[in-house]
Amino acid sequence: MSETNDDALIAALWRVIAAHGWPGLTMGRLAGESGVPMATLRERFPCRLDALVLHGRTIDRAVLAGTIAGQGGAARDRLFDVLMRRLDAMQPHRAGILRFVRDLPRDPGLAAWLAPHLAQSMRWMLDAAEIEADAGRRRLLALGLAGVWLGTLRAWAEDESEDLGHTMAALDRLLDRAGQIGRTFRLVPDDAPPQMVADTVDD
Numbered sequence: 001m002s003e004t005n006d007d008a009l010i011a012a013l014w015r016v017i018a019a020h021g022w023p024g025l026t027m028g029r030l031a032g033e034s035g036v037p038m039a040t041l042r043e044r045f046p047c048r049l050d051a052l053v054l055h056g057r058t059i060d061r062a063v064l065a066g067t068i069a070g071q072g073g074a075a076r077d078r079l080f081d082v083l084m085r086r087l088d089a090m091q092p093h094r095a096g097i098l099r100f101v102r103d104l105p106r107d108p109g110l111a112a113w114l115a116p117h118l119a120q121s122m123r124w125m126l127d128a129a130e131i132e133a134d135a136g137r138r139r140l141l142a143l144g145l146a147g148v149w150l151g152t153l154r155a156w157a158e159d160e161s162e163d164l165g166h167t168m169a170a171l172d173r174l175l176d177r178a179g180q181i182g183r184t185f186r187l188v189p190d191d192a193p194p195q196m197v198a199d200t201v202d203d
Helices: 003-020 027-034 038-044 049-065 075-106 108-128 135-158 165-184
Strands: none
Touching (some): 049 108, 075 108, 075 165, 108 135
């Protein structure tokens, strides 16, 4: 399927979840909502979890497509921009995503399955923010960024404003806290300004 068709399929996915919840997502409902034949869905999604993988890739792709190489500025500001652009890409699907988030605690196995996919996405977000690190430090930074992202999602779920001011304020605080933790564990230099990582963290 083309990128455009992927976007349309993801939009249909979240409309079904908004209406029926994650437990109510079936390939029949997705076929009816998207107009994609069941046989095509079977090839694309061996199980419905694969639809969530496609969503993650689509959001990553939207952020990466808007990334300009050599952005300059503070690393913290670049991370802020990347995560807000990630939310912007999710905003059209807000109702379905929030319904999914409400359903998630009832399925701890699903949360465990999603964790490595989230970590992978956060590694891409580090790339989008032009954050460089050795392999070990990069894994830790991705885990830290996943924590920032999940906290930001909680704020986004409560934020009914058009400008997402509450969400942006929460993201600011979370990045500051992550920067403090990073300096404590020497993931960023002690003399770095209050940002999650320095512009270059390998040494």
